Amino acid sequence: MAxxxxxxYLGAAPGVGKTYAMLEEAQRRRGRGTDLVIGFxxxxxxxxxxxxxxxxxxxxxxxxxxxxxAFTEMDVDAVLARSPQVAVVDELAHTNVPGSVHAKRWQxxxxxxxxxxxxxxxxxxxxxxxxxxxxxxxxxxxxxxxVPDQVVRQADQVxxxxxxxxxxxxxxxxxxxxxxxxxDAALGNYFRVGNLTALRELALLWLADKVDEQLDRYRADHGxxxxxxxxxxxxxxxxxxxxxxxxxxxxxxxxxxxKGADLLALHVTRSDGLAGADPAxxxxxxxxxxxxxxxxxQVAGADIPRALLDFAKGANATQLVLGxxxxxxxxxxLSPGVGTTTAALSGSIDVHLVAHERTRRGRLSGLRPRSxxxxxxxxxxxxxxxxxxxxxxxxxxxxxxxxLSLAGDILLYLAMIVTVALIGGxxxxxxxAVAASLLLNYFFTPPVGxxxxxxxxxxxxxxxxxxxxxxxxxxxxxxxxxxxxAASASADAATLAAVAGSVLRGARPLQALLDNLRETFQLxxxxxxxxxxxxxxxxxxxGDPTAWRVAATVGGAPCFTPAxxxxxxxxxxxxxxxxxxxxxxxxxxxxxxxxxxxxxxALRQExxxxxxxxxxxxxxxxxxxxxxxxAVxxxxxTPLASAVAAxxxxxxxxxxxxxxxxxxxxxxxxxxxxxxxxxxxxLLDMSRxxxxxxxxxxxxxxLDEAVPxxxxxxxxxxxxxxxxxxxxxxxxxxDPGLLQRVLVxxxxxxxxxxxxxxxxxVSASELGDQVELRVVDHGPxxxxxxxxxxxxxxxxxxxRDNDTGVGLGxxxxxxxxxxxxxxxxxxxxxxxxxxMVLNLPAVPPPAGLTVPEAAAVExxxxxxxxxxxxxxxxxxxxxxxxx
Numbered sequence: 001m002a003x004x005x006x007x008x009y010l011g012a013a014p015g016v017g018k019t020y021a022m023l024e025e026a027q028r029r030r031g032r033g034t035d036l037v038i039g040f041x042x043x044x045x046x047x048x049x050x051x052x053x054x055x056x057x058x059x060x061x062x063x064x065x066x067x068x069x070a071f072t073e074m075d076v077d078a079v080l081a082r083s084p085q086v087a088v089v090d091e092l093a094h095t096n097v098p099g100s101v102h103a104k105r106w107q108x109x110x111x112x113x114x115x116x117x118x119x120x121x122x123x124x125x126x127x128x129x130x131x132x133x134x135x136x137x138x139x140x141x142x143x144x145x146x147v148p149d150q151v152v153r154q155a156d157q158v159x160x161x162x163x164x165x166x167x168x169x170x171x172x173x174x175x176x177x178x179x180x181x182x183x184d185a186a187l188g189n190y191f192r193v194g195n196l197t198a199l200r201e202l203a204l205l206w207l208a209d210k211v212d213e214q215l216d217r218y219r220a221d222h223g224x225x226x227x228x229x230x231x232x233x234x235x236x237x238x239x240x241x242x243x244x245x246x247x248x249x250x251x252x253x254x255x256x257x258x259k260g261a262d263l264l265a266l267h268v269t270r271s272d273g274l275a276g277a278d279p280a281x282x283x284x285x286x287x288x289x290x291x292x293x294x295x296x297x298q299v300a301g302a303d304i305p306r307a308l309l310d311f312a313k314g315a316n317a318t319q320l321v322l323g324x325x326x327x328x329x330x331x332x333x334l335s336p337g338v339g340t341t342t343a344a345l346s347g348s349i350d351v352h353l354v355a356h357e358r359t360r361r362g363r364l365s366g367l368r369p370r371s372x373x374x375x376x377x378x379x380x381x382x383x384x385x386x387x388x389x390x391x392x393x394x395x396x397x398x399x400x401x402x403x404l405s406l407a408g409d410i411l412l413y414l415a416m417i418v419t420v421a422l423i424g425g426x427x428x429x430x431x432x433a434v435a436a437s438l439l440l441n442y443f444f445t446p447p448v449g450x451x452x453x454x455x456x457x458x459x460x461x462x463x464x465x466x467x468x469x470x471x472x473x474x475x476x477x478x479x480x481x482x483x484x485x486a487a488s489a490s491a492d493a494a495t496l497a498a499v500a501g502s503v504l505r506g507a508r509p510l511q512a513l514l515d516n517l518r519e520t521f522q523l524x525x526x527x528x529x530x531x532x533x534x535x536x537x538x539x540x541x542x543g544d545p546t547a548w549r550v551a552a553t554v555g556g557a558p559c560f561t562p563a564x565x566x567x568x569x570x571x572x573x574x575x576x577x578x579x580x581x582x583x584x585x586x587x588x589x590x591x592x593x594x595x596x597x598x599x600x601x602a603l604r605q606e607x608x609x610x611x612x613x614x615x616x617x618x619x620x621x622x623x624x625x626x627x628x629x630x631a632v633x634x635x636x637x638t639p640l641a642s643a644v645a646a647x648x649x650x651x652x653x654x655x656x657x658x659x660x661x662x663x664x665x666x667x668x669x670x671x672x673x674x675x676x677x678x679x680x681x682x683l684l685d686m687s688r689x690x691x692x693x694x695x696x697x698x699x700x701x702x703l704d705e706a707v708p709x710x711x712x713x714x715x716x717x718x719x720x721x722x723x724x725x726x727x728x729x730x731x732x733x734x735d736p737g738l739l740q741r742v743l744v745x746x747x748x749x750x751x752x753x754x755x756x757x758x759x760x761x762v763s764a765s766e767l768g769d770q771v772e773l774r775v776v777d778h779g780p781x782x783x784x785x786x787x788x789x790x791x792x793x794x795x796x797x798x799x800r801d802n803d804t805g806v807g808l809g810x811x812x813x814x815x816x817x818x819x820x821x822x823x824x825x826x827x828x829x830x831x832x833x834x835x836m837v838l839n840l841p842a843v844p845p846p847a848g849l850t851v852p853e854a855a856a857v858e859x860x861x862x863x864x865x866x867x868x869x870x871x872x873x874x875x876x877x878x879x880x881x882x883x
Contacts, residue, residue: 004113005156008092009122012203013196014783015177016163018122019043019090023052025120026088030056035085039112039119040074040105042090046176056088064097068765069830071097076108079117086118093127093147106147123147125203126785138198139190141785153210160207165196179780190786232261235312236289236321240267243323244285250354251321252292263294264315268307283597305341312349319350382424386432389416394439409444410465414472421476429473437466510602514554517595523581525555528599529562531574542568548576551603556580569593571600639672646672681741696819700731700843701739703764703773710743711762717751724763732771732840734820739840742813742824746775746836749810753779753834771842778833782826810836 007025009018019041030036038058043050059082062075073096079087089112094105102108109119126135129146136142152158163171169187171177178186236251238244248265255261267282286296301307312320325337343351393416397409404412413436421429441451514526530551541547543563550558562568565578569592577596646669649655650662657665704725711718732739750760754777761776810824817824822840829835 002116004116004118006109006113006154007118007120007157007159008152008155009120009159009161010152010203010207011122011124011161012163012199013124013126013168013191015168015171016161018124018161020046020049020052021159021161022088022090022120022122023049023056026056026086027052029086037079037082037084037087039076039079039087039089040091041088044177045179048176057084064099066097066099071830073097073100074105074108076101076111079112080115083115084117086120087112088120090122092121092123092151093145095145104147106151110151123152125199125206128152128206131202131206134202135199139195141190143785145784158207158210160203162200162203165193165200168196169193182780186786232258232319233264233315233317234261234319234321235264235266235308235315235317237308237323238265238267238282238285239323240282240285241323242281244281245288247321247323247354248285248288248292248294250352252294254319254321254352255294263289263292264317265289265294265296266308266311267296267298268304269298269300281593283594283601287597287601304338305345308338308342309345309347309349312346317349319352320346321352321354324353324355379424379428382420382428383431385423386420386428386435389420390432390435390439394443398443406440406444409440413440414465414468418472418476421473425480426473426477429476430470433466433470433473440465510552510599510606511554513595513599513602514552517579517592517599518555518581521579521581521592523555523579525553525558525580527553527558527565527578527580528603529559529576529578530603531576551575552599567592569596571596575600575603639676642672643669643676696735696738698733698735698820701734701736702731703729703771706734706736706739707743707762707764707773710740710747713740713744714748714751718747720759721747721751722759722761724761726764726766729764730766730771730842730844733843734822734840738816738820742816742838743775745810745813746824746838750775750777750779750834750836753777755779766842769842770839773838773840775836775838776829776833777835778829778831781828781832781834784828 009022011018023041026036026038036056038053038056040061041053041058043053059075059078061072062078064071064073074089089105089109092106092109096103096105096108102111109121112119125131126139126143127146128149130149132143132146168177169191172183172187172191175183177183232255234251234255236247238247251265252263255263265285267285289296297311299307299311301310308320308322311317320342322339322342325339339351339353343353390413393412397404397412417429417432417436420432438451442449510528514528517523518526528551529548532547532549543561545560548561550560553559559565559578559580562570562576562578565580566583567579569577569579571577575596577592577599579592646665650657650665650669707723707725711721711723714721747760747762754760758778762773763776764771764773766772814824817838817840820840822838825837825839827835827837
């Protein structure tokens with residue numbers, strides 16, 4: 001069975017019209033006679049969207065029970081049994097209620113696709129897993145529901161439903177997105193113009209990347225090698241030489257001339273895996289490229305021009321930047337070089353050859369002297385074998401009675417030369433080859449005893465012998481050199497891999513990097529010095545301690561100047577890595593320089609992290625201070641003004657008040673002062689919470705006593721709240737005063753948003769070692785992406801005025817609950833609304849007593865009596881009718 005196709009409507013934010021566009025497509029397909037059903041569509045109360053459901057077959061949803069409540073989800077089995085051609089499934093990133101077939105709706109969609117059903121679905125850009133943290137930084141809202149990027153990338157079609165931020169905000173003002181009571185809060189928080197613009201850019205860029213993937217796949221499937229200049233992409237080739245920074249900056253300027261151009265840096269390593277470029281310079285080049293907004297890439301290839309062009313064509317690059325050749329004129333006459341060859345083979349790709357300081361100065365300029373491939377001991381052994389072994393072999397062959405032919409003598413001497421080459425390398429082997437040719441000529445080539453060669457065949461044999469001996473010597477020396485380089489490269493790679501792993505896993509990357517450097521090279525101390533901004537500068541201050549400060553150090557006593565260390569590796573003009581300990585060979589300096597470059601990068605990252613950490617509480621405090629001043633300016637003044645006006649009226653002698661008016665003024669003053677008292681108490685408690693100075697005295701409490709006390713504090717409004725607390729509910733461990741504050745704040749919030757005729761419900765249940773108290777209202781509810789915001793201080797989600805409090809209630813309630821060892825979490829009320837779930841630790845009854853008996857004993861002790869009493873009936877009222 002063929003797999004079904006997935007078509008996704010992608011939006012930058014809620015309300016852009018994804019579901020509307022999806023249902024329009026569903027109506028078009030139905031009009032063409034396609035067998036189509038609605039698996040799940042959420043209209044969010046939008047009239048125009050609901051109208052598009054007319055005439056479409058809707059598969060009934062299934063009901064899932066969870067925590068005593070009923071929820072509806074898409075009935076996957078029913079859709080599969082119906083087996084339509086097309087199924088419409090809204091909200092791809094939705095999390096299913098526990099107990100459903102799958103945890104996520106996108107998994108339900110995969111099941112439908114596997115059954116050959118084509119699916120139309122929707123998703124917002126903020127729900128993509130890879131962009132979750134980016135969206136949080138932009139909007140300040142954590143997206144709990146996400147979908148893996150791969151699921152969306154593998155869709156057969158992704159259609160962007162786009163809308164400008166201004167148009168979306170106008171839709172909201174007209175009531176086409178949210179209900180009226182939520183519009184102002186949404187416009188002032190998540191749906192600010194800046195947020196919507198950033199989300200729109202994310203959506204456009206993400207879709208552009210997917211379009212690039214589709215274009216690359218199309219070109220590969222159709223064998224199109226010619227470049228399509230859909231977007232400027234500049235590839236710069238870096239060799240690991242000192243000219244790399246010049247090339248990268250030039251390529252960045254070229255890319256900067258085109259809006260949206262990509263910058264890619266490429267280094268081609270040798271295909272044999274051996275080290276060639278300076279790793280320290282490559283590390284600096286990578287940092288520079290990434291700081292300029294580009295990306296760094298590395299490929300292996302024996303043919304460098306071909307590797308460069310293959311990468312450029314694979315990336316659909318339009319321009320390639322290369323450095324002018326460092327080789328001299330003679331070398332360029334013998335071989336055209338990488339730049340010339342690449343330009344000749346580039347085709348439609350523009351090639352820029354950039355001149356630099358080392359142009360035509362020779363490839364070896366600036367490089368370190370090439371060290372020998374073999375150790376001195378092996379070279380001495382080779383010379384010794386050549387000096388002693390050849391005379392012994394000559395005596396042995398000359399002493400044979402029958403003697404060997406000249407060909408046999410040559411083979412034996414050749415075997416001796418190969419042995420010398422294997423032991424001592426090139427120069428001992430060349431010495432042995434010359435000496436062997438002279439011995440063969442004198443002792444075994446007619447006329448014997450002279451260096452004259454009579455026969456042409458003998459001359460040819462000796463000449464070939466010398467050439468073979470020299471060739472074998474060169475090959476053996478080259479093999480030994482390659483083996484040594486491979487071992488060195490492998491060791492360097494293993495060291496860098498271990499360092500990278502420790503840095504990535506460690507909480508302090510710079511400290512981990514320096515520790516690894518010290519342990520790897522057995523150093524006494526490693527210090528990172530940073531030049532003081534107010535100290536002396538110049539090359540003469542290497543020993544001046546006033547010019548440097550210690551940025552980081554490990555091991556023994558730190559070095560306070562570069563001159564105090566045994567090895568100093570400058571990273572740039574500001575940072576120097578200083579080592580104290582055994583002297584290091586020159587071959588290890590390259591890896592040390594790589595360490596130094598990474599250390600400088602880690603230091604800058606730590607500095608940025610520290611600055612961000614220092615700025616975060618300052619920004620938070622500033623935000624809190626601004627919000628406090630804005631909120632308190634009204635919320636403190638209003639009750640104060642009411643109380644002052646009432647008291648002033650009572651004290652006035654100009655007006656004669658009746659007893660009823662006097663009582664009304666007294667009630668107004670008392671209510672205003674009580675409101676002011678609650679506000680000041682909330683502010684003080686919030687400040688104590690943030691300072692960690694809140695005192696908590698937890699003891700055993702019974703909810704059937706704590707809840708009515710909190711409702712009594714709410715006055716007349718509290719008497720409308722329905723309460724359902726079982727008789728067999730265990731006691732909880734909590735602070736009586738704090739718990740009452742939490743209940744008052746949460747219940748008053750539920751009362752504020754409850755519709756007329758449907759007051760809140762307070763119910764309790766026990767689950768394991770926790771008692772769960774639920775405050776249920778049937779108001780407008782809170783979108784899941786905004787639930788965390790209601791627990792922030794000075795947030796009045798959905799409020800359009802300043803008459804409903806300073807916005808500390810839920811923030812303070814969560815803080816007080818967590819201080820008592822509990823949790824306060826929001827949930828969606830089935831049928832609409834918000835349910836606040838308060839979890840507190842349960843206290844098991846004493847051994848031998850049931851929960852009601854324990855409650856009765858506790859009440860008797862509290863009343864001062866010591867006789868058992870019957871437990872009082874709980875305050876209970878069931879909710880009438882189904883939800």
